[in-house]
Amino acid sequence: MSAVLPRHRVNVLTGTKSARLIEDAAEYADFIKKAKRPLLVIGPLLLASTADGKLLLEYALDIAKAAGIPICATAQTKGKVVELGVKPDSVYDVVEIANALKDPEWQGVKKEGNHDLVILFGIRSDLGNQSLSTLKHFAPHLKTMTLCKHYFPHANYSLPNFKKDAKWQEFLESLIANLKKGD
Amino acid sequence: MAELKEITRKLEEIHRKIKAEIPWEPVGPTPMPEIPDLRQWDMRLLKTYAPFYAPFCDLCCFCTYGKCDLTEGRRGACGIDIATQQARFVLLACLMGCSAHAAHGGHILEFLIERHGPDKKIDLGTFIELEAPNIRTVVGLKPETLGDLQIALEYVFKEIAHLLDSCHTGQEGSALDYESKALHASMLDHVGMEVADIAQIVGFNYPTSVADTPLVDMGWGAIDKSKPVILVSGHNPATSTVLIDYLREHNLEDQVEVCGLCCTALETTRYSDKAKIVGPLSRALFFMRAGIADVIMTDEQCIRTDTPQEAAKVGSAVIACLDKAMYGLEDATDWDPDEIVRRMVDNKEQFAILDSPKAAEVAVKVAMEIAPKRKKEWLSEEEAIELAKKCTNCGICEQVCPNLFSIGDGITEVAKGNFDLIRQQFLQCIGCGKCEQECPRDVPIFRLMQVAAGNETWKCRAGRGPVMDTEIRNVGAPITLGTIPGIIALVGCSNYPDIDDIADMVDEFAKRKYIVVLTGCAAMVAGMKKDKDGLTVYEKYPPDFDAGGVVNIGSCVSNAHISGAAIKIANIFAALPLRGNYEVMADYVLNRVGACGVAWGAMSQKAASIGTGFNRLGVPVVLGPHSSKYRRLYLSRKEEDDWRVMDARKREIVDTVEPAPEHLAYVCETKEKAMPMIAKLCIRRNDTPQGRAVKLNHYISLYKKYIGAGLPEDIHLFVRRDPDIPLVYKKEVRAHLQEIGWQPREPIGLPTLIGTYATKVPLDAVIH
Secondary structure, three states: OOOOOOOOHHHOOOOOOOOEEOOOHHHHHHHHHHOOOEEEEEOHHHHOEOOOOOEHHHHHHHHHHHHOOOEEEOOOHHHHHHHOOOOOOEEOOHHHHHHHHOOOOOOOOOOOOOOOEEEEEOOOHHHHHHHHHHHHHHOOOOEEEEOOOOOOOOOOEEOOOOOOHHHHHHHHHHHHHHHHHOO | OHHHHHHHHHHHHHHHHOOOOOOOOOOOOOOOOOOOOOHHHHHHHHHHOEEEEOOOOOEEOOOOOOOEEOOOOOOOOOOOOHHHHHHHHHHHHHHHHHHHHHHHHHHHHHHHHHHHOOOOEOOOOOOOOOOOHHHHHHHOOOOOEHHHHHHHHHHHHHHHHHHHHOOOOOOOOOHHHHHHHHHHHHHHHHHHHHHHHHHHHHHHOOOOOOOOOOEEEEOHHHOOOOOOEEEEEOOOHHHHHHHHHHHHHOOOOOOOEEEEEHHHHHHHHHHOOOOEEEEOHHHHHHHHHHOOOOEEEEOOOOOOOOHHHHHHHHOOEEEEOOOOOOOOOEEOOOOOHHHHHHHHHHHOOOEEOOOHHHHHHHHHHHHHHHHHHOOOOOOOHHHHHHHHOOOOOOOHHHHHOOOOOOHHHHHHHHHOOOOHHHHHHHHHOOOOOHHHHHOOOOOOHHHHHHHHHOOOOEEEEOOOOOOOHHHHHHHHHHHHHOOOOOEEEEOOOEOOOOOHHHHHHHHHHHHOOOEEEEEHHHHHHOOOOOOOOOOOHHHHOOOOOOOOOEEEEEOHHHHHHHHHHHHHHHHHHOOOOOOOOHHHHHHHHHHHOOEEEEEOEOOOHHHHHHHHHHHHOOOOEEEOHHHHHHOEEEEOOOOOOOOEEEEOOOOEEEEOOOOOOOOOEEEOOOHHHHHHHHHHOOOOOOOOHHHHHHHHHHHHHHHHHHOOOOOOOOHHHHOOOHHHOOHHHHHHHHHHHHHHOOOOOOOOOOEEOOOOOOOOOOHHHHOO
């Protein structure tokens, strides 16, 4: 299989272990459902809106709600999350949460044990990919996944580079529907 | 016994070099420290602020054993693991930075000693007696002449060789030890920078002991292109000051326009207020491609490597003036100047001329000869709209953009006659030119952006060099008590993620009566935004090192005056001896000087060493989001880490609970996040209740302004007792603290890390 290039070339992988590309929302949903203690890390890119006016953050909150995933809000994301009536389970910047996740003994945002699946959504792609690199190398006890519209080589599971935003939105909607289905 | 003799002999040698017999202060425990001498301090710092690695590559390709895959716990063929490899890379970056400044210092010193002799006295004016706080602290030498500066530099060069040696395959096997070496290299960087800038101030008669330096013109619109234009680019003023001298001697200063890019621009405006600043490195390619410069003189550091090719495209002449970058050009240093001029004019040849007076003469003659024949026209908006129509918005430009934005979107709008988006994008553009290189339709993206950017001009205050001793005496108490909430140092490159961010940060903190100091490209771009009254921050705020002041310290090498100011607080205000006493100075700064560095747009290896040098001195540094590509941060985990310190007055170890400062090297995702984080990183354990309340007032208010909802999650960690709570948030904070079961605790009288780890420094050394 030839290597998948990330959308942004600054994130081109120099290495051997790259993310598994997944396009099937049902498969993504299965990974999330199988996780015992998933965590959704949401970043400031979600404060933008889609072409049809939907706030990207709403997708994230719907996913969290559908699968009962705790949220970590990074940067200034917290303000809007609260405005939408949700209290984030934790507020760390992305390097801080990655730093905590590295520690297998950390008790996680719910104080119930470290997370086994970390989903990054809405982090600037260079910083996001670098944070995933930290987890790939120094947090072997957990898996990582991304929901952004680009391929992230340092994740365990990543979406492809969507050429059209509408296709990406379709994926997110399908993911939410699959998560709502239950087992 | 033999070992003891060797140590004694070595110490005697050091004492000889630093003229220990001159008793201006007793010699402390670490004059001219070598790699192991401050290692215990580093390890203590790294215990709380552990290295956080984000590998940029999974492989090592340094030697022919490789490439070696370092994923999943694998070690390379030499035995190195992924963390140690990252730390080795960081050390190499810091060494590049340190070497760039030290070699710059070495060159300028040689140049000035040739001009003035080694006995030229160092005199920084009436208000600066403590002329070289870094050199005095690290080296243990009080430099009195230019010749003395050579002693400091020889020490730096020797240490660089040892540190670089340690990067060789099959040596150091500990990430922490590589970090200690990176901290050492970066401390040396501040010595090298200090040598360079003191030499420049003394040798070129730059402003010193003065705050109110001239306001100089900035922006390409400020350049009179009807005159012959000479562009100086880089960092080393040996080229540009001699050029100015030549123009003055020949009464040509009003006939030839001199402008500069990057730090050379700042240096040149310290020498002549007629010189203009084009802008930071991100403006270099724009300006070169515009063809406004008749002659480009390059010196060193952060000059583009494609300068000869880009200049040739638009008919600008090029002279490479320093050996650091000779571009494969023929070395014409020994030639007759008129012969060089003839070949440059007639044949459009480019040359290296490593003799400043000759380079200046040739540059002026060539510029005056070719300027009248050259066309220097901007594109019109109408022409730009037509050219923009070639763009299909295929998206390739976005894929290669280091700042991750789609210029194709902006160009598509230009094709419709709308320049609003591309104007905004111009502020995010780092000026690398990769978009234009990849464009399948050959759209002249840079020329289009230049039309959009327009010809606006701004003001930048000329760099003023060291902070004055008198200023330190005035602000020492309020800084250490906390009533001046902090010193914010915006340093280094300025390109990422949006050029306006720097001016916004300066405005926000100056308005709140922090002391704001700037250097390098950050100092330029701070002036590249105007408020509603048309004023830049340099016109809006006073130039004093005092509450609410905005101070342009100078170029990259002037960063040593910022670390120097922190040391001066410990020495002048707190009266702690500094000679060979680095650990005590750093411990004081870490625990008691509320300073925070901000290298928001950092790109270079020099920024890595500048920042890491601040870290060893106990000053935290905030970086922009792209800086995760530096591979390493120093982060604590506030709720889990050990925040115990020694209370030197009571001589007992106390658990303060408070993470102050919380991190030493930290990446923020956005400006909005950075604002409260910078304020938080100015909190120190030494704050009085009044000072802490002032600092928390800003932390909470910035949090509410930029993040939004509620109080900062960690506010309880910084409230020791009720008087720490700012009046305006009293009710809200009290209610929150009650809800989470917060308990008051006593502030520390004299916090120090000395006594909490193995060190030769006695506890009494920190009591003043």
